[in-house]
Amino acid sequence: MVRPGGHGPGGDPVLLVAHGSRDPRAADATRALARAISAARPGTPVLASWLDHTEPGPTEALRGLAAAGHRRAVLVPLLLTAAYHRRVDIPAAVAAAQQSGPPIRVAVTDVLGPVGDEVDRALLAGLRRRLAEADPGRFDALVLAAAGTRDPAARASVGRVARALGAALGTPTRVSYASAAPPAVDVAVQRLRTAGARRVAVAAYFLAPGLFHDAVAAAARAAGAVAVAAPLTDAPEVVDLVLHRATAHLPTTRIDHAG
Structure with missing residues (x-):
């Protein structure tokens, strides 16, 4: 000590x-x-x-x-x-x-x-780890599900993570929120499926489990998502x-x- x-x-x-x-x-x-x-x-x-x-x-x-x-x-x-x-x-x-x-x-x-425009590689690697644990298969499209905020700058930072994660995976990626801002995760999943994606996965932009993540997981699966990642926790x-x-x-x- x-x-x-x-x-x-x-x-x-x-x-x-x-x-x-x-x-x-x-x-x-x-x-x-x-x-x-x-x-x-x-x-x-x-x-x-x-x-x-x-x-x-x-x-x-x-x-x-x-x-x-x-x-x-x-x-x-x-x-x-x-x-x-x-x-x-x-x-x-x-x-x-x-x-x-x-x-x-x-x-x-x-x-x-993200700090400014930079998305830390460790954060992206943690999100990818949890996605692979949920389903190691290939996805046509991805939704990054976040808790939600009314702060425009904070939402913009979530968007930067979604773009960086999509670029790393070579997969079209959209953002959804559990509260405070649209779209909800089921809406985001349905839009991607309507656009032709057959295997849509959901990455969880959450640090810990709880009611928000539970609700996201249930709504995403009901909308046809093939996988919902666990929160980052102690990755x-x-x-x-x-x-x-x-x-x-x-x-x-x-x-x-x-x-």
Whole structure:
């Protein structure tokens, strides 16, 4: 175990912040990812926290790290778009952690989704892994199913992932959303089938299982999809992506909130 207050990517604790869900499977998936990251980087404390529904929240977790003697931490948002939770909720949680107790400097990394126009190869590899696990066959067309957001920039980032995934697979790819924006997954699947696709698969742009993914899977299969991928959860590529975010952003994009 690294002594509190250690410096550098190997010594600073990594705090994962997930969205949170009423479905206990979601928290279990986040804990599994934390264990996988810890196993991949021995000696680095890796903790999980949630913005809603599950404890601890990121503010409580950061206060706990500060009380234990850590002076720095790396916070990785387990989010696939840089929408409201990344722009508002996470900075507010970090600021709240500084209102009392020992100071702790927090490096907040980018989300796991696209940064600008770049779609990380590890993210695409994780999506491809889950698709191959669902059905190793060949697809005529693909739908990338996401949770949904009203943020136009966030939706644009989902579109970039769909285009990059389609290009990597050589397959026409469309986007669908489980909430907040059209089209729904069954509509997207039906449109592709009407256009002549015989084998339509659905890639799940979700980090954890839950009601949204369950609904997507049921609607996609009812519309004729031949395969629906599982969420990314603790895929090795997601572990690599989190570690890349933690190490690459600490020295260059640190957001410090020192008391």
